[in-house]
Amino acid sequence: xxxxxxxxxxxxxxxxxxxxxxxxxxxxxxxxxxxxxxxxxxxxxxxxxxxxxxxxxxxxxxxxxxxxxxxxxxxxxxxxxxxxxxxxxxxxxxxxxxxxxxxxxxxxxxxxxxxxxxxxxxxxxxxxxxxxxxxxxxxxxxxxxxxxxxxxxxxxxxxxxxxxxxxxxxxxxxxxxxxxxxxxxxxxxxxxxxxxxxxxxxxxxxxxxxxxxxxxxxxxxxxxxxxxxxxxxxxxxxxxxxxxxxxxxxxxxxxxxxxxxxxxxxxxxxxxxxxxxxxxxxxxxxxxxxxxxxxxxxxxxxxxxxxxxxxxxxxxxxxxxxxxxxxxxx
Amino acid sequence: xxxxxxxxxxxxxxxxxxxxxxxxxxxxxxxxxxxxxxxxxxxxxxxxxxxxxxxxxxxxxxxxxxxxxxxxxxxxxxxxxxxxxxxxxxxxxxxxxxxxxxxxxxxxxxxxxxxxxxxxxxxxxxxxxxxxxxxxxxxxxxxxxxxxxxxxxxxxxxxxxxxxxxxxxxxxxxxxxxxxxxxxxxxxxxxxxxxxxxxxxxxxxxxxxxxxxxxxxxxxxxxxxxxxxxxxxxxxxxxxxxxxxxxxxxxxxxxxxxxxxxxxxxxxxxxxxxxxxxxxxxxxxxxxxxxxxxxxxxxxxxxxxxxxxxxxxxxxxxxxxxxxxxxxxx
Numbered sequence: 001x002x003x004x005x006x007x008x009x010x011x012x013x014x015x016x017x018x019x020x021x022x023x024x025x026x027x028x029x030x031x032x033x034x035x036x037x038x039x040x041x042x043x044x045x046x047x048x049x050x051x052x053x054x055x056x057x058x059x060x061x062x063x064x065x066x067x068x069x070x071x072x073x074x075x076x077x078x079x080x081x082x083x084x085x086x087x088x089x090x091x092x093x094x095x096x097x098x099x100x101x102x103x104x105x106x107x108x109x110x111x112x113x114x115x116x117x118x119x120x121x122x123x124x125x126x127x128x129x130x131x132x133x134x135x136x137x138x139x140x141x142x143x144x145x146x147x148x149x150x151x152x153x154x155x156x157x158x159x160x161x162x163x164x165x166x167x168x169x170x171x172x173x174x175x176x177x178x179x180x181x182x183x184x185x186x187x188x189x190x191x192x193x194x195x196x197x198x199x200x201x202x203x204x205x206x207x208x209x210x211x212x213x214x215x216x217x218x219x220x221x222x223x224x225x226x227x228x229x230x231x232x233x234x235x236x237x238x239x240x241x242x243x244x245x246x247x248x249x250x251x252x253x254x255x256x257x258x259x260x261x262x263x264x265x266x267x268x269x270x271x272x273x274x275x276x277x278x279x280x281x282x283x284x285x286x287x288x289x290x291x292x293x294x295x296x297x298x299x300x301x302x303x304x305x306x307x308x309x310x311x312x313x314x315x316x317x318x319x320x321x322x323x324x325x326x327x328x329x330x
Numbered sequence: 331x332x333x334x335x336x337x338x339x340x341x342x343x344x345x346x347x348x349x350x351x352x353x354x355x356x357x358x359x360x361x362x363x364x365x366x367x368x369x370x371x372x373x374x375x376x377x378x379x380x381x382x383x384x385x386x387x388x389x390x391x392x393x394x395x396x397x398x399x400x401x402x403x404x405x406x407x408x409x410x411x412x413x414x415x416x417x418x419x420x421x422x423x424x425x426x427x428x429x430x431x432x433x434x435x436x437x438x439x440x441x442x443x444x445x446x447x448x449x450x451x452x453x454x455x456x457x458x459x460x461x462x463x464x465x466x467x468x469x470x471x472x473x474x475x476x477x478x479x480x481x482x483x484x485x486x487x488x489x490x491x492x493x494x495x496x497x498x499x500x501x502x503x504x505x506x507x508x509x510x511x512x513x514x515x516x517x518x519x520x521x522x523x524x525x526x527x528x529x530x531x532x533x534x535x536x537x538x539x540x541x542x543x544x545x546x547x548x549x550x551x552x553x554x555x556x557x558x559x560x561x562x563x564x565x566x567x568x569x570x571x572x573x574x575x576x577x578x579x580x581x582x583x584x585x586x587x588x589x590x591x592x593x594x595x596x597x598x599x600x601x602x603x604x605x606x607x608x609x610x611x612x613x614x615x616x617x618x619x620x621x622x623x624x625x626x627x628x629x630x631x632x633x634x635x636x637x638x639x640x641x642x643x644x645x646x647x648x649x650x651x652x653x654x655x656x657x658x659x660x
Contacts, residue, residue: 006450049642084640085414115431124339307421309415312379
């Protein structure tokens with residue numbers, strides 16, 4: 001039996017990060033930590049999709065620069081996003097003369113990109129890599145749900161796709177947080193079909209990967225200062241805590257969720273933030289800063305993704321989900 | 331300056347493969363080599379998308395079985411496909427109790443999946459992995475172009491999306507072809523906007539990665555028995571030969587293209603096959619068999635991908651493309 005958990009012996013470093021967030025996102029705690037705060041979510045572009053792409057390009061460039069490197073020093077870009085055919089990533093990569101690997105794990109993409117990046121570095125390939133992702137509320141709404149112009153009412157279990165992006169420059173050297181290991185997730189589907197209730201759909205996947213992580217590493221939640229999930233939101237987080245507690249693992253004391261903390265809670269986000277950019281933004285601003293200051297020393301970053309499409313839902317399918325854990329140490 | 335080329339010191343093996351092809355694909359040379367030949371491209375399913383997913387599930391299962399392994403022996407599935415949010419891959423992975431990494435490189439996906447799989451194995455993680463992808467003519471037409479029911483006329487530069495899938499079981503041990511290295515591609519965009527002319531769009535990306543490969547490895551085309559591109563088709567292959575020849579690298583004697591050889595040439599495929607399944611099917615049937623028999627000893631597998639979406643084309647963008655090389659030795 002293979003272990004889902006891999007250990008990165010060389011412990012690649014997150015040498016630098018860069019982050020950008022939209023206007024709504026800037027109102028909460030993240031606004032104080034994000035490197036760039038947009039004053040207009042169109043970011044000077046003609047379309048939402050081009051604004052999303054520009055955010056991603058911006059943070060990739062920013063992470064390389066913040067790490068004191070040149071573009072030619074980076075071995076590979078590992079990028080993904082929510083748009084069909086991950087065009088934000090491909091078109092962002094077009095701006096850089098750097099090899100590109102596209103990944104897709106929906107909102108779990110940042111954890112997947114970190115794990116793949118670290119695996120290349122740990123195997124002795126390349127000196128530095130960039131792992132990045134992002135999302136945009138308006139492009140996601142248009143693609144997955146309804147045109148904004150329709151003004152559809154959101155149900156109370158809904159979340160709000162984060163407008164933001166985060167990039168991490170990983171390197172074999174440096175003094176940033178170390179990527180010590182990863183637990184790769186399996187696809188878990190509990191039969192949820194409500195596309196407005198992603199938190200409930202994804203919570204079982206988060207529980208599955210976290211339980212595998214603690215079982216395989218013989219660690220307990222207390223070994224981490226923070227267990228941070230990607231975008232389960234308030235309801236999904238409660239379900240996760242219940243599911244892990246039922247299996248004898250109590251994460252209630254040191255768990256938080258990027259979707260829960262990304263917004264200053266006001267009425268219309270309901271369960272909080274979601275989107276690939278949600279966990280990437282929080283990791284590459286707030287969490288990174290806390291780890292740099294040693295206020296958080298051991299973080300289990302567990303991004304979750306709902307692997308549906310409008311076609312699969314239209315054909316009556318339930319929502320397969322996944323979560324990947326990446327363990328970080330300051 | 332980083333090299334785009336990585337060397338897998340442990341040389342992971344392709345321990346086994348499995349392949350499946352549609353009715354039209356079975357009429358050509360591939361029909362003699364594919365493990366499973368469909369008598370009906372619906373594969374007993376209600377929708378094209380579900381048929382595509384079933385093909386992918388089938389070859390993953392087949393590769394594991396052909397390698398004499400059990401599902402629990404496989405460390406990770408590295409899968410991707412052309413459908414929005416790579417649902418064929420995610421839903422196929424749902425059938426297996428195995429960790430899953432989703433990748434996307436359009437029709438270059440098989441090369442990317444092989445490179446990522448080999449990187450994990452080479453880094454000492456997992457004993458075995460599966461790299462797989464597939465495509466279905468009807469689901470691709472519906473998503474990227476027009477409903478089949480419209481009966482649209484195809485222009486002469488068009489290609490035909492292959493209905494087929496291929497899976498490779500990679501392992502640290504065994505006696506199959508060795509994965510000795512990979513050259514990861516950069517995004518190349520020569521400004522082609524004709525979505526019916528993928529071969530012309532992708533040829534510069536193939537040339538870029540191949541030239542990088544020969545430059546960085548100090549090898550020449552003669553060092554390979556076969557340089558096989560993914561799905562440039564007849565026109566794209568001619569462009570590739572011209573572009574590399576202009577740079578002093580003559581691949582004309584030992585180059586072929588999966589898109590060119592996958593069909594028994596009849597009128598309506600025009601430039602040949604395309605789709606993520608094209609190169610995966612040819613690799614996991616014809617090429618693998620030739621390598622097992624030592625009729626081909628050194629193969630440079632170079633899958634190419636067009637990273638567009640209907641949205642990017644609709645917004646007036648040209649087609650960014652990519653190619654990744656994987657070197658295989660019998």
